[in-house]
Amino acid sequence: MNLDIAEPKKLVVITIKEERLDAHNAADLKAELLALFEQGKKNILINLQDVRFIDSSGLGALVSGFKNAITNQGSLKLAGLQPQVKSMFELTRLHRVFDIYPTTADVPELP
Amino acid sequence: MEKNRIEIDIKIPNQTRYLRLIGKIGEELAIGLDEYAGNRNTLAYYINLVLTESVINTITHANACDPNKIVHLSIGIEQDDLVIRVFDEGKGFDINEVPPPDFEDLAEGGRGVFLIRSIMDSVNYRKKGSENVLEMRKSLVKGEK
Numbered sequence: 001m002n003l004d005i006a007e008p009k010k011l012v013v014i015t016i017k018e019e020r021l022d023a024h025n026a027a028d029l030k031a032e033l034l035a036l037f038e039q040g041k042k043n044i045l046i047n048l049q050d051v052r053f054i055d056s057s058g059l060g061a062l063v064s065g066f067k068n069a070i071t072n073q074g075s076l077k078l079a080g081l082q083p084q085v086k087s088m089f090e091l092t093r094l095h096r097v098f099d100i101y102p103t104t105a106d107v108p109e110l111p
Numbered sequence: 112m113e114k115n116r117i118e119i120d121i122k123i124p125n126q127t128r129y130l131r132l133i134g135k136i137g138e139e140l141a142i143g144l145d146e147y148a149g150n151r152n153t154l155a156y157y158i159n160l161v162l163t164e165s166v167i168n169t170i171t172h173a174n175a176c177d178p179n180k181i182v183h184l185s186i187g188i189e190q191d192d193l194v195i196r197v198f199d200e201g202k203g204f205d206i207n208e209v210p211p212p213d214f215e216d217l218a219e220g221g222r223g224v225f226l227i228r229s230i231m232d233s234v235n236y237r238k239k240g241s242e243n244v245l246e247m248r249k250s251l252v253k254g255e256k
Contacts, residue, residue: 020134023167024127053134053156055163056222064219084156091229092222093214 012036013104015047021058029058033065033076042074047104049080054088066098079104118187125170125180133166134159137186141193147251157230157249158193162186164223165197165245173201173243191252192232197245206236206245 014032018025036044044065048054062078069076079101081089089095101107119136123129137158142151166182174180183198209224228234231247 020131022127022130022163023170024130053159053163055160055167056220056226057167059222060219063217067217067219084153088160088226091226092212097217 010041011043011045011107011109012041013045013047015049016051018051020053020055021048021051021061022053022055023057026055026057026061030061030064033061033068037068037072037074042069042072044069044074044076045104045107046076046078047080048078048082048085049103051085052082054085056092059088059092059094062098063094075099077101077107079107116187116189118185120183120185122181122183123166124178125174125176125182126178127167127170129182130163130166133162133184137162137195140186140188144188144193144251148253154193154249158186158195161195161227161230161247164227165195165247168223169197169199169201169245172204173199175201188251192248192250195247198242199245200242203238203243204236206234 016029021029033044046062046065051058062076066076077099080103081100086095086100089098089100117140119140121133121136123133138155141147141155141158144151144154147154162184166184169182169184170176174182185194185196187194206224210221212218212221212225224234227247231249232253233248234245236243236245
């Protein structure tokens with residue numbers, strides 16, 4: 001019998017319930033993402049709708065997660081960026097790196 | 112003190128939990144600048160960011176993350192410029208030697224000084240007596256950079 005049994009890839013959605021993603025809390029996000037990868041979760045969506053302010057450390061934590069996702073053959077996508085947060089991605093050219101969606105509802109389901 | 116001059120002198124413990132407070136002070140100052148030629152909400156975000164990036168650099172580098180040290184900074188208006196100064200007593204560095212980020216290489220760090228330079232009209236770091244001062248200026252009459 002030839003079977004192809006696949007578990008659909010599940011997307012882990014992380015909503016950051018902070019007004020600031022900065023040098024004070026970026027290490028926490030980085031550690032949470034690492035823990036998820038260690039648990040075998042590969043596909044992550046980060047909802048930034050509540051984040052009003054991001055600095056270079058916040059961007060760095062997202063880059064760290066993105067690189068870990070790629071290493072694990074997964075993905076790290078972003079949604080819900082407020083305009084000024086989005087402008088930080090543009091200034092640092094990181095908008096070319098991440099898949100960025102207006103809201104979590106706009107993210108296509110994984111195969 | 113001359114007319115229209117503002118100088119807010121701040122000393123905080125060398126701890127990241129105070130970044131929010133410092134950023135907020137800068138935002139409030141920027142929002143109140145009726146004379147600014149550009150968008151004041153954008154300026155507020157930018158000043159918050161420049162304060163956050165410059166103070167975290169002092170916390171981690173000059174003050175080596177020692178929670179018992181202090182960070183001394185000032186935020187002010189001098190003539191037509193918004194001026195931020197961050198003082199430290201560390202060994203100092205040459206800010207002109209800090210390379211811009213390599214946009215093709217996805218490094219985790221190395222964007223802080225780039226962001227400060229992108230936003231401010233002038234950035235310099237020099238020795239003054241026994242301390243170093245990082246001075247960052249943004250013209251309020253030129254509008255958005």
